[in-house]
Amino acid sequence: MGHVKLFIPGPVEVSRKTFEAFCRPMVGHRSKDFQELYASIQPRLREAFRTTRPVYLSTSSAWGVMEAAIRNLVRGKVLNCMSGAFSDKWYDVSVRCGREAVKCQVEWGKPITGELVDRHLSAGGFDAVTLIHNETSTGTMNPLADVAEAVRRHPDVMLIVDTVSSFSVLPIEPEKLGIDVMLTGSQKALALPPGLALFTLSQRALDRAAQVPARGYYFDFVEFHANAEKNMTISTPSIGHINALKSKLEDIFEEGLENRYERHRRNNAMVRKWAKERGFELFPEPGYESLSLTCIRNNRNLDLPAVNKALKEKHGFLIDGGYGKLKGQTFRISNMGDETEETMGALLRALDDVIG
Amino acid sequence: MGHVKLFIPGPVEVSRKTFEAFCRPMVGHRSKDFQELYASIQPRLREAFRTTRPVYLSTSSAWGVMEAAIRNLVRGKVLNCMSGAFSDKWYDVSVRCGREAVKCQVEWGKPITGELVDRHLSAGGFDAVTLIHNETSTGTMNPLADVAEAVRRHPDVMLIVDTVSSFSVLPIEPEKLGIDVMLTGSQKALALPPGLALFTLSQRALDRAAQVPARGYYFDFVEFHANAEKNMTISTPSIGHINALKSKLEDIFEEGLENRYERHRRNNAMVRKWAKERGFELFPEPGYESLSLTCIRNNRNLDLPAVNKALKEKHGFLIDGGYGKLKGQTFRISNMGDETEETMGALLRALDDVIG
Numbered sequence: 001m002g003h004v005k006l007f008i009p010g011p012v013e014v015s016r017k018t019f020e021a022f023c024r025p026m027v028g029h030r031s032k033d034f035q036e037l038y039a040s041i042q043p044r045l046r047e048a049f050r051t052t053r054p055v056y057l058s059t060s061s062a063w064g065v066m067e068a069a070i071r072n073l074v075r076g077k078v079l080n081c082m083s084g085a086f087s088d089k090w091y092d093v094s095v096r097c098g099r100e101a102v103k104c105q106v107e108w109g110k111p112i113t114g115e116l117v118d119r120h121l122s123a124g125g126f127d128a129v130t131l132i133h134n135e136t137s138t139g140t141m142n143p144l145a146d147v148a149e150a151v152r153r154h155p156d157v158m159l160i161v162d163t164v165s166s167f168s169v170l171p172i173e174p175e176k177l178g179i180d181v182m183l184t185g186s187q188k189a190l191a192l193p194p195g196l197a198l199f200t201l202s203q204r205a206l207d208r209a210a211q212v213p214a215r216g217y218y219f220d221f222v223e224f225h226a227n228a229e230k231n232m233t234i235s236t237p238s239i240g241h242i243n244a245l246k247s248k249l250e251d252i253f254e255e256g257l258e259n260r261y262e263r264h265r266r267n268n269a270m271v272r273k274w275a276k277e278r279g280f281e282l283f284p285e286p287g288y289e290s291l292s293l294t295c296i297r298n299n300r301n302l303d304l305p306a307v308n309k310a311l312k313e314k315h316g317f318l319i320d321g322g323y324g325k326l327k328g329q330t331f332r333i334s335n336m337g338d339e340t341e342e343t344m345g346a347l348l349r350a351l352d353d354v355i356g
Numbered sequence: 357m358g359h360v361k362l363f364i365p366g367p368v369e370v371s372r373k374t375f376e377a378f379c380r381p382m383v384g385h386r387s388k389d390f391q392e393l394y395a396s397i398q399p400r401l402r403e404a405f406r407t408t409r410p411v412y413l414s415t416s417s418a419w420g421v422m423e424a425a426i427r428n429l430v431r432g433k434v435l436n437c438m439s440g441a442f443s444d445k446w447y448d449v450s451v452r453c454g455r456e457a458v459k460c461q462v463e464w465g466k467p468i469t470g471e472l473v474d475r476h477l478s479a480g481g482f483d484a485v486t487l488i489h490n491e492t493s494t495g496t497m498n499p500l501a502d503v504a505e506a507v508r509r510h511p512d513v514m515l516i517v518d519t520v521s522s523f524s525v526l527p528i529e530p531e532k533l534g535i536d537v538m539l540t541g542s543q544k545a546l547a548l549p550p551g552l553a554l555f556t557l558s559q560r561a562l563d564r565a566a567q568v569p570a571r572g573y574y575f576d577f578v579e580f581h582a583n584a585e586k587n588m589t590i591s592t593p594s595i596g597h598i599n600a601l602k603s604k605l606e607d608i609f610e611e612g613l614e615n616r617y618e619r620h621r622r623n624n625a626m627v628r629k630w631a632k633e634r635g636f637e638l639f640p641e642p643g644y645e646s647l648s649l650t651c652i653r654n655n656r657n658l659d660l661p662a663v664n665k666a667l668k669e670k671h672g673f674l675i676d677g678g679y680g681k682l683k684g685q686t687f688r689i690s691n692m693g694d695e696t697e698e699t700m701g702a703l704l705r706a707l708d709d710v711i712g
Contacts, residue, residue, distance in 0.1 A: 238551025
C-alpha cells in the first residue's frame with residue numbers, strides 16, 4: 001500500500017518541505033543556535049496569532065495546554081461550554097484537576113451562544129470559561145465574538161479558547177476579543193506533524209497564574225513566560241517541530257494570511273456544495289458550519305467503512321467516518337492545511353467514484 | 357556553516373535512517389494503522405526496558421513524566437535524592453506540585469548511596485523516593501541497585517527512577533530492582549529527536565495512582581494504562597517520534613542489547629582514557645563515573661568557549677562546556693547513541709588538534 005493522503009480532521013497531510021525542515025540536524029536546546037531559532041519565528045508567529053504578545057511552544061498535544069489553562073487560571077469554579085466530544089471532555093478534565101466544573105451544555109451540532117454563556121456566568125463566582133471555537137467532532141463553529149462579548153461582561157472571568165482546528169483558517173483576534181488563553185495544535189490547519197501545542201496568554205492570565213498554587217512545572221504558565229523571555233523553552237523541546245514550524249510560517253506568509261483564510265473558505269465551500277448536491281445534509285445547525293472541516297450527516301445511509309476502504313485502496317485518500325457517538329451517522333472531510341481547489345476537487349471526484 | 361555533529365549530552369546526533377522514519381506519512385491516531393504501529397513496537401520496547409509490563413509513550417519531554425510521577429504517586433511526602441542540576445530541580449518541581457518534599461542532598465559529583473537513602477526514609481511517612489540514575493549535569497552514575505535495595509526495606513515507599521541518560525547504555529532491571537516508575541527521554545542514548553518520553557510502571561504504582569485525587573488527564577498514569585490496553589495514547593501523540601522509535605528498535609536489536617551496552621562501555625572508556633592521558637581529572641567521585649558521558653574537570657584551565665568554537669568551525673563537532681554552576685569548570689563529552697570507536701576517535705583527535 002502506497003502513501004495514503006489524509007483528509008481527516010487531523011493529523012492532516014504534511015508537505016515534503018515541512019518534513020525536510022522537521023529533519024534538520026539537532027542543536028542543543030540551551031545553545032545560542034536554539035535561541036536564534038526561537039527568536040526568529042516569534043514575529044511571524046505573533047502575526048499569525050494576531051497578537052503583540054509572546055506565542056509559547058509546548059512539547060505536548062493541545063490537551064496538555066487545555067489542562068494547563070485549568071490548572072493555571074482556575075482556583076475555584078470553571079464554566080465548560082460543551083457541544084461535542086472534545087468540549088464535553090474538557091469538563092471531565094476540569095473535574096479531574098480537582099476543580100468545581102459547571103456544565104454549559106448544548107446538543108451536539110448546536111452553537112454555544114453569548115446569551116447562554118452570560119446566563120450561566122450570572123450565577124457568579126466563576127474563574128474562567130472554556131470554549132472550543134471549532135468543535136472538531138461535529139464540525140460546528142461557535143460564534144466566538146458573541147461569546148467573548150458575553151464573557152467580557154463578567155470582568156473577573158477569564159476566557160480560555162481552544163482554536164485547535166480553527167487557527168489560521170480564519171482571523172481570530174485574541175487581544176481585541178479579550179481572550180486570555182488561546183491555544184492550538186500543530187497537526188490541524190498548520191499541517192505540521194502532531195506533537196507541538198502553541199498558545200498565547202493575556203497579561204492578566206499570567207498575573208492570575210502567579211497566584212494559583214500547585215501549578216507544577218511542566219505546564220506552568222509563569223515558567224513558559226520566564227523561558228520565553230530568554231528565547232528558550234521550559235525543558236528540552238521538540239526541536240524538529242520548531243524547525244517545521246519555521247518552515248510553515250514561511251509558507252503562510254508567502255501565501256499571505258488573508259489569502260490563506262480565503263483559500264480555506266473557498267475549499268470549504270466546495271465540500272459543502274458537493275455534499276448538498278449529492279443529497280447530503282450538513283450536521284451542524286445552519287449558520288454554524290465549520291470552515292475547517294465539513295461534518296456531513298450520513299442521511300443516504302452509506303456503509304462508511306466500505307466507502308473509506310474503497311477510497312483508500314482505489315484512490316489513496318482517507319476521510320473520517322464519524323467521531324465517538326456520531327460514528328457511522330456522520331462523515332467528516334477536512335480542508336485544513338495545504339489543500340487547494342485542485343486537491344479538494346480530486347478528493348471529491350474520488351468520493352463520487354466510490355459512492356457512485 | 358555545514359552540519360555540526362553534537363557530542364553534547366543530549367540531544368545527540370540523529371541518523372539518516374531515523375530521520376527517514378521520523379518523516380513517514382501521517383496516519384490517524386485513532387486508526388487501526390496506528391494501533392498496529394503501537395502494538396508492533398511493544399515487544400522490543402519491553403525487551404529494551406527489561407520488563408514484562410507495558411511501556412508507555414508520553415508526548416512530552418522527560419520532565420513531564422518526572423512531574424507526573426509526583427502527581428500520581430505522592431499524596432504526602434516525597435524524598436528527592438539530589439546530586440546535580442536535574443535531581444536538585446526535581447525537589448523544586450515536587451514543591452511546585454504542592455507536595456511535602458524532603459531533601460536527600462549530596463555534593464555534586466558524589467553518589468547517592470543506599471545507606472543515605474535508608475537513613476532518610478527511616479523518619480517514616482514517605483510515599484516515594486526520586487532518583488536520577490545518571491545525573492547528566494555532573495556525569496555521575498548513582499549505585500542504583502544499592503539505592504533500590506534500601507528503598508525495598510521500606511515497603512510502602514515507591515521508587516521513581518529517571519534513566520534519561522542511562523537507558524539502553526547499561527542493563528537496568530526495573531522489576532528485579534523494584535522500580536515503580538522508570539522513565540527515559542528520546543534524545544539521549546536512544547538517539548531520537550527530542551519530544552517523546554517513555555516509561556514503565558509497577559502494578560502497585562498503577563494501584564496507588566488510582567487512589568490519588570486531582571491527577572488531571574494529560575499525565576494521568578491510569579489513563580496511560582487504559583489507552584495502552586487499546587494500543588492507543590491519551591491524546592494525539594507525536595506520530596513521527598513513534599515511527600522513529602520503531603526504526604531505532606530495529607537498529608538496537610540488530611546490534612543486540614548486550615553489544616549495545618558493551619559498545620557504550622568501550623566508547624566511554626576511550627574518553628576517560630583520553631582525558632586522563634591529557635592530564636585532566638574526572639569530575640565525579642571515583643567509582644561513580646557515568647557510562648553515558650564523561651564530565652571532565654577543566655583543571656588545565658582551557659578557554660572552553662574558544663575550544664568549542666574552534667571544534668565547531670574547524671571540525672564540525674560540538675561538546676558541552678559545563679552545565680549550570682559547573683559551566684567553565686567542567687566540560688562534558690557524550691558517548692550516547694550511535695557512536696562508534698571510529699566516531700569517538702575522530703572527536704578525540706579533533707579535540708587534540710584544538711587543545712594542542
